[in-house]
Amino acid sequence: xxxxxxxxxxxxxxxxxxxxxxxxxxxxxxxxxxxxxxxxxxxxxxxxxxxxxxxxxxxxxxxxxxxxxxxxxxxxxxxxxxxxxxxxxxxxxxxxxxxxxxxxxxxxxxxxxxxxxxxxxxxxxxxxxxxxxxxxxxxxxxxxxxxxxxxxxxxxxxxxxxxxxxxxxxxxxxxxxxxxxxxxxxxxxxxxxxxxxxxxxxxxxxxxxxxxxxxxxxxxxxxxxxxxxxxxxxxxxxxxxxxxxxxxxxxxxxxxxxxxxxxxxxxxxxxxxxxxxxxxxxxxxxxxxxxxxxxxxxxxxxxxxxxxxxxxxxxxxxxxxxxxxxxxxxxxxxxxxxxxxxxxxxxxxxxxxxxxxxxxxxxxxxxxxxxxxxxxxxxxxxxxxxxxxxxxxxxxxxxxxxxxxxxxxxxxxxxxxxxxxxxxxxxxxxxxxxxxxxxxxxxxxxxxxxxxxxxxxxxxxxxxxxxxxxxxxxxxxxxxxxxxxxxxxxxxxxxxxxxxxxxxxxxxx
Amino acid sequence: xxxxxxxxxxxxxxxxxxxxxxxxxxxxxxxxxxxxxxxxxxxxxxxxxxxxxxxxxxxxxxxxxxxxxxxxxxxxxxxxxxxxxxxxxxxxxxxxxxxxxxxxxxxxxxxxxxxxxxxxxxxxxxxxxxxxxxxxxxxxxxxxxxxxxxxxxxxxxxxxxxxxxxxxxxxxxxxxxxxxxxxxxxxxxxxxxxxxxxxxxxxxxxxxxxxxxxxxxxxxxxxxxxxxxxxxxxxxxxxxxxxxxxxxxxxxxxxxxxxxxxxxxxxxxxxxxxxxxxxxxxxxxxxxxxxxxxxxxxxxxxxxxxxxxxxxxxxxxxxxxxxxxxxxxxxxxxxxxxxxxxx
Numbered sequence: 133x134x135x136x137x138x139x140x141x142x143x144x145x146x147x148x149x150x151x152x153x154x155x156x157x158x159x160x161x162x163x164x165x166x167x168x169x170x171x172x173x174x175x176x177x178x179x180x181x182x183x184x185x186x187x188x189x190x191x192x193x194x195x196x197x198x199x200x201x202x203x204x205x206x207x208x209x210x211x212x213x214x215x216x217x218x219x220x221x222x223x224x225x226x227x228x229x230x231x232x233x234x235x236x237x238x239x240x241x242x243x244x245x246x247x248x249x250x251x252x253x254x255x256x257x258x259x260x261x262x263x264x265x266x267x268x269x270x271x272x273x274x275x276x277x278x279x280x281x282x283x284x285x286x287x288x289x290x291x292x293x294x295x296x297x298x299x300x301x302x303x304x305x306x307x308x309x310x311x312x313x314x315x316x317x318x319x320x321x322x323x324x325x326x327x328x329x330x331x332x333x334x335x336x337x338x339x340x341x342x343x344x345x346x347x348x349x350x351x352x353x354x355x356x357x358x359x360x361x362x363x364x365x366x367x368x369x370x371x372x373x374x375x376x377x378x379x380x381x382x383x384x385x386x387x388x389x390x391x392x393x394x395x396x397x398x399x400x401x402x403x404x405x406x407x408x409x410x411x412x413x414x415x416x417x418x419x420x421x422x423x424x425x426x427x428x429x430x431x432x433x434x435x436x437x438x439x440x441x442x443x444x445x446x447x448x449x450x451x452x453x454x455x456x457x458x459x460x461x462x463x464x465x466x467x468x469x470x471x472x473x474x475x476x477x478x479x480x481x482x483x484x485x486x487x488x489x490x491x492x493x494x495x496x497x498x499x500x501x502x503x504x505x506x507x508x509x510x511x512x513x514x515x516x517x518x519x520x521x522x523x524x525x526x527x528x529x530x531x532x533x534x535x536x537x538x539x540x541x542x543x544x545x546x547x548x549x550x551x552x553x554x555x556x557x558x559x560x561x562x563x564x565x566x567x568x569x570x571x572x573x574x575x576x577x578x579x580x581x582x583x584x585x586x587x588x589x590x591x592x593x594x595x596x597x598x599x600x601x602x603x604x605x606x607x608x609x610x611x612x613x614x615x616x617x618x619x620x621x622x623x624x625x626x627x628x629x630x631x632x633x634x635x636x637x638x639x640x641x
Numbered sequence: 642x643x644x645x646x647x648x649x650x651x652x653x654x655x656x657x658x659x660x661x662x663x664x665x666x667x668x669x670x671x672x673x674x675x676x677x678x679x680x681x682x683x684x685x686x687x688x689x690x691x692x693x694x695x696x697x698x699x700x701x702x703x704x705x706x707x708x709x710x711x712x713x714x715x716x717x718x719x720x721x722x723x724x725x726x727x728x729x730x731x732x733x734x735x736x737x738x739x740x741x742x743x744x745x746x747x748x749x750x751x752x753x754x755x756x757x758x759x760x761x762x763x764x765x766x767x768x769x770x771x772x773x774x775x776x777x778x779x780x781x782x783x784x785x786x787x788x789x790x791x792x793x794x795x796x797x798x799x800x801x802x803x804x805x806x807x808x809x810x811x812x813x814x815x816x817x818x819x820x821x822x823x824x825x826x827x828x829x830x831x832x833x834x835x836x837x838x839x840x841x842x843x844x845x846x847x848x849x850x851x852x853x854x855x856x857x858x859x860x861x862x863x864x865x866x867x868x869x870x871x872x873x874x875x876x877x878x879x880x881x882x883x884x885x886x887x888x889x890x891x892x893x894x895x896x897x898x899x900x901x902x903x904x905x906x907x908x909x910x911x912x913x914x915x916x917x918x919x920x921x922x923x924x925x926x927x928x929x930x931x932x933x934x935x936x937x938x939x940x941x942x943x944x945x946x947x948x949x950x951x952x953x954x955x956x957x958x959x960x961x962x963x964x965x966x967x968x969x970x971x972x973x974x975x976x977x978x979x980x981x982x983x984x
Binding site: 432434453454455457458464466471472473474475476477478482486487489490493497498499501541 | 833834835836839840842843846847849850851852853854855856909913914
């Protein structure tokens, strides 16, 4: 029997600036089918979802609903067409109760609320999902799993035909995942088409009827689950083209600068152990939600660790705030330049000297502005910051140049350990190459570097060793030779044996 | 090559344009109103700006950190009355002691604000709205419906508002105004050349980045409120010296005038940019417009408040529009320079 697809995406392309997020992707969603979508960070999954739900418009391509071309101009239109999405962190109105949250999107039911009817209908929908939940309870205090159930009920109340689930299990316990999957199977039996996105391969292979892999904005493979193996899926996700492998110099020295043992923070990560030597670049790889940034924040004292030890140059230290971290020679360049890193209305010079102002005091306790400007000028030359002068506001610079100001600011603290969190996210190719060159130079000067990056080819190209994390746990550390895209990705997706395989391969070789 | 565009930053343009507006207003009023450009007008405006300007300097420090202090009017009133009554009771109190007493009293009230905002994490607008009422209540209780009169004060206090420190032609500069100008110079310097000043800007423009840079945000915000209280206390002393007769409603409305001066003076209400010089020029412009329109159009005193409100709205609206436009004009050659650098 030939079933017609509910939703068909035909040859969809979308570009953001210089990034081709989607390139000619075609996808069909059938009623009563769970369609899993796999792909590394930045493979184009999110862009596709946003196009399906009307957040973005495709540059080219067609969207067909029941075989008829449609235009999805807004989330409201997507809702009206029966397309809904639930996310890892559901969007609730915490002060409204469960029933109100379910029916919040319903317009045109008259100006008055028929409370009795609303509660009855809400209960009916939850019963249909076989879920016990008090519809009069406020959403505040519901577990993430319960909130997702409310979101699903909301979608059902709107006669959903296509349900997109974006990493719905990331914040759930094993038991809750089981309950969610029971609901998913019930929806499937009712003929809903489900697009399921997850980084947990075992779940994907448990629930999906069809598995599609994206990479670099393209569809690489799409096949019924029975025809796909885990290894094959990982290989399809990995094979990212590496245009140019950065020729790192070998600069690792013998001196172990930082040693971390069994580091952990309640609710974020645990059991993280590694060491970094002077002149070494230790990459941190992992997928979204791997909690790599939390390890960086713990080392820098923003969200201090509550477990484990940190030893710097042979001395065990306690780091509970950024000042202490800076005193121990740690610098952290955050991924969020605008939010956490720079003061946009202030000048380049003022931003660079901010953490080290005391160094610029004259005997009277006043700032020596000429010296500040000289420092800034030096960094402007060294890092090739493109700005007419160092007194220009940072807010006026391009992303790449802002990134360089950030780096200058922290290099000026003369760190021994430099933590770089996504240093090249959102900057153009040229600036990216410059940042890579800088990382190599800094390592050559003997600085120990922790490089957190979601760009897998970048981590592999820049790191002497790669630490892989997954959901707050350390999955293994690979040397530069062991670290292939397949192995790192397999570890990041929880295939522990991949780590063993790598070890084995090396001891054999 | 240094062009004038590179030498002058948009923020300085704001101050220059305020001076320009003041000059234009002076010319128009001087042309339209008989005897407007007189020593009397100058004296009236400078005496008033001395008080509001002093408060506006403190308000600037607080607004730079993305906070606001609405209790300054009550602090001015409380200090004026408190110091006045002490002077009436002990006429032998030396001038320096009286001033120190005023500054400390204001500082203590500011400390309460600062502790609640910085460590209690209560939004500044709520905190100081509360203390606005509480400090006023303290004053009403303390005053108990009595009034401090000029006659009860030592003569040196009252003389402060009448003496001439020095004169330029007919225009006499009174000690009160000179004190405020001196405070402005000091704090302009503090903002530009001290670690504390730089931290105020940093914390206001991006609190999170300040935290990442290891700046002591809570202590700095506390210090801003304490200084604001001390300056308001000083303003309370100036208020006492200027008016001599002090009742329980003294200083009411100064919070609005100081916020207006700060905003018109170009201090960003989202923190991070602005100067005390700008705030003082803002206070000057507002008072000039008030005096001028009062006499030119014969508007009533009540219009003054409406005028303040209008100026605040105009300043904030023009801030985003005009400053945005100025920045684009400035950025254009800068960008061209950037492009040519890259070649």
